Each structure stands twice: as C-alpha cells, then as structure tokens.
Amino acid sequence: MTISIKDVARAAGVSPATVSRALGGGPVSAELQAQVEAAVKATGYRPNLSARRLRSRHSQTIGLIVADISNPFFTAVARAVEDSAYKAGLRVILCNTDENPQKEAMYLQLMEEERVTGVIFAPTRASVDKLARATYNFPIVLIDRAGRAGGRDAVVLDNFAAADMLVAHLVAQGYRRITGLFGNASTTGIERHDGYVAAMQQAGLTPAARFIAPTVEAAEAETCHWFKQGTAPEAVIASNGLMLMGVVRAMLAAGKKIPEDMAIAGFDNESWTELAGPGLTVIEQPVADLGRAAMQLLMDRLDAPDAPMRKMVLGGRCVVRGSTRRATGAAA
Numbered sequence: 001m002t003i004s005i006k007d008v009a010r011a012a013g014v015s016p017a018t019v020s021r022a023l024g025g026g027p028v029s030a031e032l033q034a035q036v037e038a039a040v041k042a043t044g045y046r047p048n049l050s051a052r053r054l055r056s057r058h059s060q061t062i063g064l065i066v067a068d069i070s071n072p073f074f075t076a077v078a079r080a081v082e083d084s085a086y087k088a089g090l091r092v093i094l095c096n097t098d099e100n101p102q103k104e105a106m107y108l109q110l111m112e113e114e115r116v117t118g119v120i121f122a123p124t125r126a127s128v129d130k131l132a133r134a135t136y137n138f139p140i141v142l143i144d145r146a147g148r149a150g151g152r153d154a155v156v157l158d159n160f161a162a163a164d165m166l167v168a169h170l171v172a173q174g175y176r177r178i179t180g181l182f183g184n185a186s187t188t189g190i191e192r193h194d195g196y197v198a199a200m201q202q203a204g205l206t207p208a209a210r211f212i213a214p215t216v217e218a219a220e221a222e223t224c225h226w227f228k229q230g231t232a233p234e235a236v237i238a239s240n241g242l243m244l245m246g247v248v249r250a251m252l253a254a255g256k257k258i259p260e261d262m263a264i265a266g267f268d269n270e271s272w273t274e275l276a277g278p279g280l281t282v283i284e285q286p287v288a289d290l291g292r293a294a295m296q297l298l299m300d301r302l303d304a305p306d307a308p309m310r311k312m313v314l315g316g317r318c319v320v321r322g323s324t325r326r327a328t329g330a331a332a
Contacts, residue, residue, distance in 0.1 A: 003045045012039035018303055028303065061091040062298065063111040063119040065104065067145075067186065068214075069096040071242055072270050073287065074122065077143065080291020081120055088299065090117065099185040099214070101126040112137055118298045124185050139301040143294045146311060147187035153301055155293040155312040159188055162283045162316040163195030163237065166265045169281065169318060170235045171203045173326045175263055178205065179233040181222060181243050183214030192239045192267070208233065212243070219246025220253075227254045232262050235324070241268030248276050264323045267316075278322025286314050 009016040012035045022028045022036035039045075064081050066074040078094055085092050093114065095107040104127050111119050118139045123131060125147070131140065132151035139153070146154035163180070170178050180196040183189035193209055200207040212218040219238060223246065226232040238244040244266035251258060258264055258277035266273075269284035293312050301307070 003043050005045070007043050008036065008039045008045045011043050012036050015303075017305075021302065028299070032303070060089065061093055061114065061116050063093045063095065063107070063114070063116045063121075065095045065097060065107050065111075065119060065121045065123075067097055067099050067122050067124065068242075069094070071240065073144075073241055073268050073285065076287040077122070077291050080288045081143075081295055084292050084295035088295065097124070099124050108136065118302060120294045120298060122186075125187050125190070128187055139298060139305070141294050141297045141301065143290060145186045145188050147190075151309065153297040153310050155290055155297060155314065156188075157285050157290070158313050158315055159191035160195035160198070162267070162318075163192040163239075164199040165316070165318045166237050166281070166283065167196055167199035167203065169320065170237070170263065170265060170324055171199075171205070173263070173324055175235040175324075176205055177208070177234040178237065179235070180207070180209040180237045180239065181219055181247070182209060182211050182239045183243065184211040185214055189214065189239055196237060214240050214243060216242045216246040216249065219243035220250045221246075223247045223250030224254065227256065235259070235263035235265065238264070238266035241266065241270050241273075244268065244273070244280065244282070248280070251277075258323050259325050263325070269319050274321070276323075278325070281321050281324040282319050283316040284319050285316050289314055 005016050005019050009019045012019065014032060014035060018028060018032060019036050022033050062085055064078060066078060068074055069078070082092050093116065097103040097107065101124050104123060116138050118141070120141050120143050122144045123142065128145065128147040142152050142154035144156060146152070146156050167178060178200065180193060182193040189211065196209060197207045210222060212222055227250070236247055238247050244264070247264055251262065256262060265281040267283045267285065269282045273280040273282050293314070297310060297312065
C-alpha cells in the first residue's frame with residue numbers, strides 16, 4: 001500500500017499543504033512540525049524528494065517591500081523580519097520602492113516571477129486599495145500601512161492614538177499654536193493627521209496641518225520658510241523620523257533654540273533623537289514587534305489560507321524629553 005501526503009495530513013490533523021511545508025523546511029510552528037513528524041513516523045511515509053522539488057511552486061523565500069530603506073524605521077523593520085524569517089528557514093528578498101507606485105507594481109511582479117512563499121509590504125496610499133482587489137499567487141501581509149481597506153492581513157501602529165498623545169502632551173505643557181507636518185505618500189500620514197486634528201479640536205484649538213513629502217529635505221524647506229516669513233508655530237509635530245530630522249536641521253541653520261523658539265515632537269525613537277538639542281520628545285514604535293507580528297501573520301496565513309483576515313494594532317510609547325519643556329508663561 002502506497003502512503004501519500006494526504007494520509008500523513010489526515011493522521012496529523014492538518015492540511016496536505018502544511019505537511020508539505022513541514023517536510024520542506026518551510027514556515028510552520030514547532031507544534032505543527034512535531035505533529036507532522038509524528039504522523040510521518042506512524043504512517044511510514046517516505047517522501048519522494050526529487051519529485052517534490054519538481055512540483056514545488058515556491059522558493060522558500062519571502063519578499064519584503066519597503067517604502068524607503070534610508071528611513072531608519074524601515075531598516076529596523078527589515079532587521080526584525082529577516083531575523084524571524086531566518087528562524088523559520090526562509091530567505092528574504094528586500095526591495096525599496098521610494099514611495100513610487102510603479103516600482104511597487106514592478107516588485108510585486110518580480111515576486112510572482114520568483115515564486116516567493118509570501119510578501120510583507122509597506123505600500124503607498126495609491127496601492128492600498130488596489131491590493132484589496134488584486135490576486136497574487138502568494139499571501140501578502142501589510143506592515144505599517146494598511147488604511148481602511150480589508151482583504152489583507154496587516155500589522156500597524158495605532159497612529160491615531162499616537163498623534164493624540166503628542167498633542168495632549170504639548171497642550172499640557174502650555175502650547176497652543178501647534179502645527180503638524182504629515183507625509184503625503186502613505187495611509188500612516190493620514191491616520192496621524194486625523195489623530196492630530198481630533199486632539200486639537202478636543203482641546204478647543206485650531207488645527208494647522210501640512211501634507212508634504214515624507215523626507216528630510218521637504219520638512220527642512222517647510223520649516224525654513226516659516227522662519228523666513230515669521231510664521232513659525234509655538235510647536236510642531238513631525239510624523240516620521242526623517243521629517244523630524246528636517247525640522248531640527250532647519251532650526252540649527254536659522255540659529256533657533258529648541259524649545260525656546262519652537263518646541264518639537266515627532267515619531268520614531270532613533271538614537272540621534274536623544275542627542276539633538278535638549279533631546280526630542282517622540283513616539284517610540286514597537287518596531288521589532290511589528291516585524292515579528294508580520295512574519296507570524298504570514299505564517300498563519302500559509303497554514304490557514306481561508307481564515308478571516310486579521311489586522312493587528314500595536315500601541316506606541318511617548319518618550320518625553322527637553323524639546324517640549326513647558327512653554328514660557330504657561331500655567332503650572
């Protein structure tokens with residue numbers, strides 16, 4: 001009697017696809033691996049390794065497509081994903097899109113050509129809705145950027161709550177004219193903008209938001225313009241680490257002091273933020289947890305292709321430093 005992979009799957013109580021991944025060193029949990037190995041031993045199954053390689057449609061490789069690898073946030077995300085992939089016996093193809101939807105489409109096509117096992121993707125706003133409707137030969141997990149559209153597993157920061165925290169902190173410190181600089185390329189910028197606006201209105205203040213390119217150069221140019229025109233706010237919130245750096249550069253170039261001339265708060269607790277001026281108040285994102293969660297969602301999706309889609313929302317932490325000291329003359 002010939003024992004098939006379906007017999008092993010029945011004995012292990014899992015799908016044939018899970019048995020195939022377990023025997024091929026693919027992404028399965030330790031518990032499932034043990035179940036499959038026990039079933040193989042119990043049934044006496046002997047896999048035809050050469051035939052399985054010929055039939056295989058996947059390469060035991062995942063794609064990681066990020067928006068800007070020069071952004072330390074995505075560098076840290078890539079490290080966390082690679083660490084988790086390595087432990088699961090998977091290789092990683094890293095692609096950088098520069099916030100360009102055309103490059104995103106090109107790299108997704110590359111992933112199909114490479115027959116990857118799955119993709120972890122930080123898409124632009126332009127691609128989020130398309131992804132919900134598109135069909136690929138691999139599962140996609142969205143990381144950092146998911147928007148409101150369903151159709152894909154995702155892991156994100158609670159951006160609305162994080163922006164609300166920064167506004168509430170600045171208001172408590174006595175600041176009233178608070179401007180927000182938000183990235184114009186991603187759903188993340190929109191979500192942080194919405195949290196900022198809601199918190200400003202809750203405090204009885206008038207929002208003053210600007211959507212700009214999420215780069216050092218764009219934030220630096222915008223801040224320099226304020227100082228030249230004499231329109232700088234009392235405080236500014238920058239919605240990513242690159243924009244935060246741009247604001248600091250502009251203040252240094254203009255000979256301005258933090259927070260005496262303008263208070264600064266932003267996102268991403270990078271090492272330099274502790275050293276800039278009196279130290280910058282930031283939202284610390286759980287970057288390693290984001291990467292690990294994305295890998296877990298991908299592995300779960302491979303184990304259960306028809307399971308309901310999941311969106312994991314993680315919390316950030318407000319790290320308070322000298323850049324948002326109490327405004328002069330504010331009530332104690």
